[in-house]
Amino acid sequence: MSVQEKIIDESKQGEALFIESELKNGKKLFLESYGCQMNFSDSEIVASILMKEGYALTKDFEEADLIFLNTCAIRENAESRVRNRLNDFKRVKQKNSGALVGVLGCMAERLKSQLIEEEKLVDIVVGPDSYRDLPNLINEAEDGHKAINVILSKEETYADLSPVRLDSNGVSAYISITRGCDNMCSFCVVPFTRGRERSRDPESILAEARDLFGKGFREVTLLGQNVDSYLWAGGGLKKEVLTEEQKARSVNFAQLLEKVAMVNPLLRVRFSTSHPKDMTDEVLETMAKHHNICKYVHLPVQSGSSRLLEMMNRGYTREWYLSRMEAIQRIIPGCGISTDVITGFCSETEEEHQETLSLMETVKYDFAYMFSYSERPKTLAERKYKDDVPEEVKKRRLQEIVDLQRKHSTLRTAEGLGKIHEVLVEGVSKKSKEMLMGRNSQNFVVVFPKDGHQPGDYVNVLATLCTPSTLIGEVV
Ligand code: SAH
Ligand code: SF4
Numbered sequence: 398m399s400v401q402e403k404i405i406d407e408s409k410q411g412e413a414l415f416i417e418s419e420l421k422n423g424k425k426l427f428l429e430s431y432g433c434q435m436n437f438s439d440s441e442i443v444a445s446i447l448m449k450e451g452y453a454l455t456k457d458f459e460e461a462d463l464i465f466l467n468t469c470a471i472r473e474n475a476e477s478r479v480r481n482r483l484n485d486f487k488r489v490k491q492k493n494s495g496a497l498v499g500v501l502g503c504m505a506e507r508l509k510s511q512l513i514e515e516e517k518l519v520d521i522v523v524g525p526d527s528y529r530d531l532p533n534l535i536n537e538a539e540d541g542h543k544a545i546n547v548i549l550s551k552e553e554t555y556a557d558l559s560p561v562r563l564d565s566n567g568v569s570a571y572i573s574i575t576r577g578c579d580n581m582c583s584f585c586v587v588p589f590t591r592g593r594e595r596s597r598d599p600e601s602i603l604a605e606a607r608d609l610f611g612k613g614f615r616e617v618t619l620l621g622q623n624v625d626s627y628l629w630a631g632g633g634l635k636k637e638v639l640t641e642e643q644k645a646r647s648v649n650f651a652q653l654l655e656k657v658a659m660v661n662p663l664l665r666v667r668f669s670t671s672h673p674k675d676m677t678d679e680v681l682e683t684m685a686k687h688h689n690i691c692k693y694v695h696l697p698v699q700s701g702s703s704r705l706l707e708m709m710n711r712g713y714t715r716e717w718y719l720s721r722m723e724a725i726q727r728i729i730p731g732c733g734i735s736t737d738v739i740t741g742f743c744s745e746t747e748e749e750h751q752e753t754l755s756l757m758e759t760v761k762y763d764f765a766y767m768f769s770y771s772e773r774p775k776t777l778a779e780r781k782y783k784d785d786v787p788e789e790v791k792k793r794r795l796q797e798i799v800d801l802q803r804k805h806s807t808l809r810t811a812e813g814l815g816k817i818h819e820v821l822v823e824g825v826s827k828k829s830k831e832m833l834m835g836r837n838s839q840n841f842v843v844v845f846p847k848d849g850h851q852p853g854d855y856v857n858v859l860a861t862l863c864t865p866s867t868l869i870g871e872v873v
């Protein structure tokens with residue numbers, strides 16, 4: 398998965414902690430997250446920092462002393478959603494003038510002090526690398542000052558902090574392995590909002606994985622904007638400046654993946670996001686070698702046209718991308734594959750749109766996140782190219798892409814019928830209390846009767862029925 402602009406629903410874990418930490422400073426924090434998994438993972442760091450300060454989590458912003466939105470800036474509509482949400486908080490401010498409103502994350506980083514000027518009720522603005530400064534910033538805001546810290550760091554990875562698992566099913570958890578991005582895709586705001594790429598110490602990643610396993614978790618997803626460029630060489634040194642000795646001692650993504658897989662054979666490992674220009678055969682071979690590394694790759698293509706890929710500064714062509722697809726199927730037969738697509742990028746012609754459709758037809762993805770291009774201030778594309786595909790054309794092309802993907806998802810799900818799937822149970826199915834849900838290695842959702850099984854169990858399910866996106870079956 399990459400971008401899910403969903404609202405976080407604070408966990409039961411949060412409620413339990415609420416009672417415990419209410420004894421501390423008596424103040425309540427409402428924390429809502431938008432954007433990608435990395436932002437959700439950051440919110441777990443923010444919660445950890447503030448709970449140490451004595452804050453309790455609440456699901457009800459009306460009773461909160463601190464209202465925090467962890468925001469996304471990836472597309473214009475991600476930002477308008479946050480602005481609308483800020484409006485909802487006006488009432489709380491009127492009722493309780495002591496309540497503080499903070500904007501965190503990528504939109505905070507992009508707009509900086511402008512956000513305080515534009516949105517009068519915002520008291521605190523904090524970028525993604527400044528969460529350790531939150532207690533100070535809150536103090537400043539409590540003293541009536543507007544508080545802002547949007548300094549980006551070349552080192553910060555929050556490696557030593559233990560995230561508080563929010564919205565957790567107790568089975569799967571995220572672990573951040575890199576922060577930032579050095580790629581400069583021309584459409585993308587992330588390098589501006591999250592700064593330079595840096596990798597986290599593998600020992601702290603392994604310690605987090607072991608700790609999660611000990612607490613009953615059975616799946617970790619390693620997160621980064623481009624996990625394939627993970628490299629740890631002691632002090633987080635960059636590839637380009639390494640001596641031979643440092644190179645020999647460094648840990649790359651394939652090696653990290655293997656280390657995490659070896660924490661325990663019952664701990665499933667997933668990762669996101671891979672980049673087509675950097676995904677190596679070594680990574681694929683490591684996946685093939687370990688049963689507990691899930692056979693699933695999310696490989697964003699963005700466009701099927703080499704000319705547009707060049708303009709997007711993605712660093713690969715259509716042919717290269719398809720050759721990576723072949724490598725995946727050769728090394729990991731039956732591997733699940735999903736993607737991200739952007740339609741209506743600057744100067745995209747009808748033929749180039751057809752190239753995207755034909756690439757999708759060739760690959761037949763299991764799943765895709767599909768977006769129409771949204772011009773972002775300061776990006777390369779905004780400075781160099783004209784956002785000239787009319788809105789109605791973008792809309793129509795996106796619909797064609799969505800329709801084709803729906804067909805492929807249905808087809809791919811149905812391929813699972815009549816087969817036995819190893820499923821990690823995540824919880825009760827949304828549709829029926831008598832059914833459990835989990836995922837197979839390829840990331841398909843599988844639903845089956847409870848029969849005494851528990852979240853965290855591995856079960857073998859024979860799929861006998863399906864909907865367009867879910868397999869339904871019985872434990873065998
Ligand atoms: N690091 C990941 C993706 C990060 S953003 C990668 O390189 O693949 C998630 C997705 O949002 C991108 O893959 C892209 O499809 C989409 N996206 C990013 N910027 C966008 C923009 N300006 N307009 C529309 N979609 C965008
Ligand atoms: Fe954005 Fe490209 Fe970095 Fe992904 S790889 S976060 S799309 S700049």
Ligand code: F3S
Pocket residue numbers: 400431432433434435436468469470471502503586587590591
């Ligand atoms: Fe993620 Fe959105 Fe920031 S996609 S990195 S939260 S701009």
